Amino acid sequence: MEELLxxxxxxxxxxxxxxxxxxxxxxxxxxxxxxxxxxxxxxxSFGWVLFFSVMVGMSLGYFSTFIFPNVIIxxxxxxxxxxxxxxxxxxxxxxxMAKRREIKxxxxxxxxxxxxSFCFSMGLVWIRFVYAHRx
Numbered sequence: 001m002e003e004l005l006x007x008x009x010x011x012x013x014x015x016x017x018x019x020x021x022x023x024x025x026x027x028x029x030x031x032x033x034x035x036x037x038x039x040x041x042x043x044x045s046f047g048w049v050l051f052f053s054v055m056v057g058m059s060l061g062y063f064s065t066f067i068f069p070n071v072i073i074x075x076x077x078x079x080x081x082x083x084x085x086x087x088x089x090x091x092x093x094x095x096x097m098a099k100r101r102e103i104k105x106x107x108x109x110x111x112x113x114x115x116x117s118f119c120f121s122m123g124l125v126w127i128r129f130v131y132a133h134r135x
Contacts, residue, residue, distance in 0.1 A: 010073040014082060050119045057123025062131060071132045079129060086125045091118035
């Protein structure tokens with residue numbers, strides 16, 4: 001039972017770390033005119049936005065290894081599972097947040113926010129997986 005609680009807490013801590021790393025990025029893009037369905041005008045090219053999102057996630061993941069040099073999750077199978085689960089869950093949460101903003105009358109594209117969060121999270125999680133020290 002104790003190991004199950006440790007497993008849940010380690011997964012929650014890793015996910016909260018990732019979520020708090022993404023929030024400033026999401027708030028910055030919240031005010032930007034991105035539209036994943038068309039390109040042109042004053043809008044950013046969506047491909048470059050996704051590339052930039054991956055790079056920012058990778059940078060944050062790399063610099064986080066200086067603050068937290070060891071892995072947070074001790075179970076190897078859970079770290080591997082989070083490589084695939086974290087980006088999808090982060091993207092879904094960002095999409096729900098964007099939908100709520102859209103309901104309140106703000107102009108935003110929930111699909112674009114899904115992909116921004118997915119790419120950011122993918123960069124962060126994969127870099128932490130590669131460079132964090134295993135104990």
